[in-house]
Amino acid sequence: MYLLAIDWFFIIEKLLLIVCIVTLSMVVAMYSTYGERKVAGFFQDRLGPNRAGPFGLLQPLADAGKLFFKEEIIPLASSKFLFILGPALAMITALLTSAVIPWSTPLQIGDRVVPLQIADINVGILFVFAAVSVGVYGIMIGGWASNNKFSLLAGIRGASQMVSYELPMGLALLGVLLFVGDLRMSSIVQSQIDNGWHVFYQPIGFIVFFVCALAECNRTPFDLPEAESELNFGYHQEYSSMKLGFYLFAEYINMFISCVVMTCLFFGGYDIPFVNEAEWGLHPNLLALIGFAVIMGKSLFFVFVFMWIRWTVPRFRFDQLMNLGWKKLIPLALVNMVISAALILWLKK
Amino acid sequence: MSVTQILFWFLSILALFGAIMVVVSRNPVHSVLWLIMTFFAISGHYIVLNAQFLAVVNIIVYAGAIMVLFLFVIMLMNLNKTAAPKRNRWLKLAGGIAGGCLMLVLVAALRDSELKGQFAQVNTGDIGLIKSLGKELFTTYVIPFELSSILFLSAMVGAVVLGKKD
Numbered sequence: 001m002y003l004l005a006i007d008w009f010f011i012i013e014k015l016l017l018i019v020c021i022v023t024l025s026m027v028v029a030m031y032s033t034y035g036e037r038k039v040a041g042f043f044q045d046r047l048g049p050n051r052a053g054p055f056g057l058l059q060p061l062a063d064a065g066k067l068f069f070k071e072e073i074i075p076l077a078s079s080k081f082l083f084i085l086g087p088a089l090a091m092i093t094a095l096l097t098s099a100v101i102p103w104s105t106p107l108q109i110g111d112r113v114v115p116l117q118i119a120d121i122n123v124g125i126l127f128v129f130a131a132v133s134v135g136v137y138g139i140m141i142g143g144w145a146s147n148n149k150f151s152l153l154a155g156i157r158g159a160s161q162m163v164s165y166e167l168p169m170g171l172a173l174l175g176v177l178l179f180v181g182d183l184r185m186s187s188i189v190q191s192q193i194d195n196g197w198h199v200f201y202q203p204i205g206f207i208v209f210f211v212c213a214l215a216e217c218n219r220t221p222f223d224l225p226e227a228e229s230e231l232n233f234g235y236h237q238e239y240s241s242m243k244l245g246f247y248l249f250a251e252y253i254n255m256f257i258s259c260v261v262m263t264c265l266f267f268g269g270y271d272i273p274f275v276n277e278a279e280w281g282l283h284p285n286l287l288a289l290i291g292f293a294v295i296m297g298k299s300l301f302f303v304f305v306f307m308w309i310r311w312t313v314p315r316f317r318f319d320q321l322m323n324l325g326w327k328k329l330i331p332l333a334l335v336n337m338v339i340s341a342a343l344i345l346w347l348k349k
Numbered sequence: 350m351s352v353t354q355i356l357f358w359f360l361s362i363l364a365l366f367g368a369i370m371v372v373v374s375r376n377p378v379h380s381v382l383w384l385i386m387t388f389f390a391i392s393g394h395y396i397v398l399n400a401q402f403l404a405v406v407n408i409i410v411y412a413g414a415i416m417v418l419f420l421f422v423i424m425l426m427n428l429n430k431t432a433a434p435k436r437n438r439w440l441k442l443a444g445g446i447a448g449g450c451l452m453l454v455l456v457a458a459l460r461d462s463e464l465k466g467q468f469a470q471v472n473t474g475d476i477g478l479i480k481s482l483g484k485e486l487f488t489t490y491v492i493p494f495e496l497s498s499i500l501f502l503s504a505m506v507g508a509v510v511l512g513k514k515d
Contacts (some may be wrong), residue, residue, distance in 0.1 A: 037515075046445075048361060079376075082378075082382075122478065122479070123400060123401045123402055123405045123479065126402070126405040126406070126409065128406055129405075129409055129413075130405050130408040130409050130412075133408070133412070133413025133414060133417075134408065134412060134413055135407050136413070137385070140417070140420055140424070141382075144378060144420075144424050152424060155424075156421060156424065156425070159417055159421065160421070160471075163414060163417055163418075166414075171487065179376050183479060224481070263500075
């Protein structure tokens with residue numbers, strides 16, 4: 001089936017994959033809200049949501065229904081188009097990153113091999129950074145279009161926080177990239193299957209990356225853009241109904257996707273530790289399912305760690321946040337990069 | 350028309366439309382947003398030319414960092430329509446003539462250049478890929494590369510010195 005010199009089966013395959021991955025991210029984000037409240041309940045010695053359905057499992061659906069049917073208010077003095085563009089951009093950029101993640105080993109349908117990755121582009125990890133750096137606009141445009149000084153302040157805080165933490169994030173990754181020698185996400189995972197997880201080679205790089213991921217997702221202790229106690233509700237204060245829902249949802253999707261990226265970069269992606277699963281002689285489809293379960297398990301563990309941190313550590317002050325980013329994390333990441341570059345040069349000769 | 354041609358025309362129209370809107374819009378924040386769209390269209394052109402690295406770096410550096418700083422400044426200055434300086438009619442005319450002259454020179458230069466018969470290599474060539482780019486930068490062009498690094502460093506030091514003045 002060729003038309004316009006395009007293989008249309010390829011397009012259909014990728015479209016199906018995109019639909020699956022977007023749905024997956026949405027469902028995980030939905031149940032992260034439930035998980036967050038359960039975890040918060042556990043940490044504060046309460047029960048958490050337990051009314052809707054067994055164990056409160058239908059709570060996210062109830063929340064979504066509530067958000068859908070709430071009255072939608074757009075401030076009169078705001079720029080209407082940009083006011084709507086803000087949450088839309090936040091959502092789009094949150095979902096964009098999932099395009100380069102290798103979810104598992106390829107599936108085999110008939111004699112067609114279907115890789116479980118939307119696009120294995122040769123600048124994969126840079127694509128993640130591009131999506132993250134464009135993610136600032138959702139917050140900034142939303143904050144500005146609300147025509148509210150608290151929202152604007154929060155938007156600018158959020159943008160400066162994200163711009164400053166992108167730097168150490170990129171520098172922390174350089175060690176891994178020097179080790180792998182390729183920017184493709186699939187070869188980063190493959191290198192870990194062959195040589196062991198990167199977290200053992202790059203512990204400092206991982207710690208810096210983890211802190212930056214917390215900051216990029218605007219999670220406590222870095223939730224300065226929201227900061228209920230000083231900025232009311234931050235950049236989405238003027239939003240109501242599903243637009244507010246989009247902002248909150250995008251945050252959870254960001255959290256899930258950054259946990260998956262972290263798993264792929266430092267914890268072997270879909271690799272099962274200590275065993276060589278390719279030798280088991282299982283059907284490739286079954287192997288792909290196992291790999292997918294493994295990557296989800298690792299990522300959900302990190303989601304739990306994110307929640308754990310949120311309900312344990314208090315929020316930073318803004319100057320402390322900037323000091324940590326510029327004066328501690330960047331030098332640390334630079335030292336890590338120089339040392340690992342020297343070691344790689346010395347050992348590979 | 351092949352797919353690359355359709356993409357080329359689509360991206361070109363997008364880039365030109367965005368660039369015109371940057372100049373035409375009244376609100377400076379809208380101008381910045383149109384400029385960001387123009388950068389995205391240009392990144393698309395890079396991808397059509399098989400220069401993925403340039404495309405992604407263009408988005409990270411220009412759309413993701415520099416334009417954020419632009420937005421910062423403009424949002425904090427709170428420019429209103431009344432605050433915009435009144436444009437003199439003669440100034441507009443002079444600007445139009447100067448721009449027209451520049452375009453004339455550029456078109457004339459392109460018409461007589463040796464590149465005229467050559468077309469851009471679409472979808473082939475590996476010049477824009479990260480490996481060949483890095484090799485070229487650190488072998489053939491190592492001195493200009495290091496010189497520009499020193500320039501950046503001095504700009505950074507200058508910014509820190511200026512910031513610490515008071």
